[in-house]
Amino acid sequence: MTRIPFVEARFFEPLNTIEVTRRFEEHLRKLREAKLSPEEREKEDWQRAADTVTREDHARIRRRVNRLEQNRHRASGISHLNTDGRQQIEMLSGGVELRRIETETQADEIASALHTEMPWMAPATEHVWHAMRTQVRRGDPGFRLPPMLLVGPPGIGKSTWARRTSAALDVPLRTIDATVEQSSFAVGGVQRGWSSAHAGKPVATIIRHLVANPIVVLDEIEKATAAVSTRGERHSIADSLLPLLEPETSRRWECGFYQLRFDMRWIGWILTANSLDGVSEPLLSRLVTINLTELSTPALTAFARQEGRRRGLSETSIEIITEVIERFAGRKPALSLRSVIRMLERADRLENRPMLH
Incomplete structure (x- = not known):
């Protein structure tokens, strides 16, 4: 099976904001811990973490993660669409x-x-x-x-x-x-x-x-x-x-x-x-x-027989339909394939309707 790209748009994996936030915090913590004095390094881990990544740092990291998410959204090329439109286009991510x-x-x-x-x-x-x-x-x-x-x-x-x-x-x-x-x-x-x-x-x-x-x-x-x-x-x-x-x-x-x-x-x-x-x-x-040319009577009867058998109609129903087709031969307007299909559909309904007791 061949799959091809269909739309000119970029598709990204969903951004795990919790994981990205954690990685930003961890990166900031390592940068600051490298600058700590020996005395500061001896503090308990939880205390050192609290000292190196402040509440203001957490707020800045959240803002950066939000900007990253917005930039990915703009780069996709579908940011102008409403929610329904984006969902429809995102179905095409796999081609x-x-x-x-x-x-x-x-x-x-x-x-x-x-x-x-x-x-x-x-x-x-x-x-x-x-x-x-x-x-x-x-x-x-x-x-x-x-x-x-x-x-x-x-x-x-x-x-x-x-x-x-x-x-x-x-x-x-x-x-x-x-x-x-x-x-x-x-x-x-x-x-x-x-x-x-x-x-x-x-x-x-x-x-x-x-x-x-x-x-x-x-x-x-x-x-x-x-x-x-x-x-x-x-x-x-x-x-x-x-x-x-x-x-x-x-x-x-x-x-x-x-x-x-x-x-x-x-x-x-x-x-x-x-x-x-x-x-x-x-x-x-x-x-x-x-x-293309007009349908001949033999072509119509042949179609009726073949299609009738494909539908599982009885031979009696098929013969009645072909007889009607032959009676219309030479008349104006001529019997069309559409009319023959309607006759076949009606015969199908009649033969398969429930019997009343």
């Missing part, structure tokens, strides 16, 4: 875990499992597969999924595929709905001093799980609108994203909430869109765009 793919065989197995479950997402799975094998061949300390944009009609499973991918990679997942007005603040956070101040979801996810390379999904990026601050300033989601998508800038990304720099370069970004309309060119230039 964060960087998950990695150990062998090319492991990469092949992960890609094969994703493809078996959702074969219509093959172009996206192939992108992940190549990235995993590249990490192994280069000997990188951890896996970083190059930022990608999944473009395709709604309901084909773009978000579902992202969830399954994060599970297969054994990394945390955070989803941000880009259609929400404050989506740009959800990415970058809101600076301290504002009543709505908060950390961005990506950095908060890493701090919570102590894993440096989570998957962050931005759903329906083409519908994102710019947020407007109380000062009238516009903040688009692209403004927040661009520094995080470039490895060179994201490795020392400054968080406005914590007012500290974090190493965000290992995050795997998955953006989804129904079309490219509304996606800015600067954003597109930093993403691998993967075009």
